[in-house]
Amino acid sequence: MTEPQTARRRAWTRERVLDAMRGRLTVSCQAYPGEPLRDPRTTAQMARAVVAGGAAAVRAQGLEDVAAVVAAVDVPVVGLWKDGEDGVFITPTLRHAVAVAEAGAHVVAIDGTRRPRPDGRTLGETVAGLREAADVLVMADCGSLDDAVAAQAAGVDLLGTTLAGYSGERPRTDGPDLELVDEILAACDLPVVVEGRVHSPAHAAAALARGAFSVCVGTAITHPTTITGWFAAALPPR
Numbered sequence: 001m002t003e004p005q006t007a008r009r010r011a012w013t014r015e016r017v018l019d020a021m022r023g024r025l026t027v028s029c030q031a032y033p034g035e036p037l038r039d040p041r042t043t044a045q046m047a048r049a050v051v052a053g054g055a056a057a058v059r060a061q062g063l064e065d066v067a068a069v070v071a072a073v074d075v076p077v078v079g080l081w082k083d084g085e086d087g088v089f090i091t092p093t094l095r096h097a098v099a100v101a102e103a104g105a106h107v108v109a110i111d112g113t114r115r116p117r118p119d120g121r122t123l124g125e126t127v128a129g130l131r132e133a134a135d136v137l138v139m140a141d142c143g144s145l146d147d148a149v150a151a152q153a154a155g156v157d158l159l160g161t162t163l164a165g166y167s168g169e170r171p172r173t174d175g176p177d178l179e180l181v182d183e184i185l186a187a188c189d190l191p192v193v194v195e196g197r198v199h200s201p202a203h204a205a206a207a208l209a210r211g212a213f214s215v216c217v218g219t220a221i222t223h224p225t226t227i228t229g230w231f232a233a234a235l236p237p238r
């Protein structure tokens with residue numbers, strides 16, 4: 001990062017980050033292993049494009065992408081590091097979480113499920129260790145109400161529904177899991193980010209209308225291969 005970029009990064013206090021995200025859209029800019037758009041420069045350009053369209057924050061995966069996005073846009077960046085493909089793979093250990101913070105993320109998203117973590121630490125130990133190492137907000141990517149309740153007790157700052165439908169505790173709903181959103185809002189006090197299968201502006205609006213703090217959209221905005229597939233599949237057979 002250049003000096004002005006470092007100063008800009010520092011100006012994002014915890015309060016400013018939360019204030020920026022409240023009631024607004026976070027856009028997840030991710031390309032998956034082997035895909036044509038998987039390049040930190042492309043992710044950074046995508047981040048600039050979504051900020052131009054009104055994204056209040058950007059979510060990005062991988063240390064290089066996080067650093068490139070932090071340098072490219074002046075909005076909060078929710079960073080994560082996916083390692084592996086099943087089980088606990090979203091920022092699975094304290095080492096991953098600290099590295100994401102060091103890459104410049106304002107919010108570090110970590111697996112917020114109750115499943116055993118690869119380094120043997122509990123979520124609470126991971127959050128405490130991360131806080132010792134860096135002044136960042138922590139978002140727990142949860143898959144169920146029990147995850148959210150445990151994550152709140154573990155000391156995270158934000159609860160996400162990111163893993164609903166992917167951790168085996170909830171069905172994979174067609175759109176966002178709004179039933180889970182209702183359950184979490186009734187049981188927890190922390191800000192809730194609705195994430196996962198928010199596929200239309202109407203879904204995003206419905207999520208906020210339920211009382212969610214913020215909404216995060218990935219695929220429907222930044223994954224052209226999937227979006228193209230939706231259109232292609234809607235055509236009648238030739």
Ligand SMILES: CC(=O)N[C@H](C=O)[C@@H](O)[C@H](O)[C@H](O)COP(=O)(O)O
Binds near residue numbers: 028080198218
């Ligand atoms: C389950 C998992 O690995 N979720 C990932 C988390 O970062 C991403 O692959 C999703 O794109 C992101 O959560 C946004 O969700 P959607 O792409 O459905 O709008």
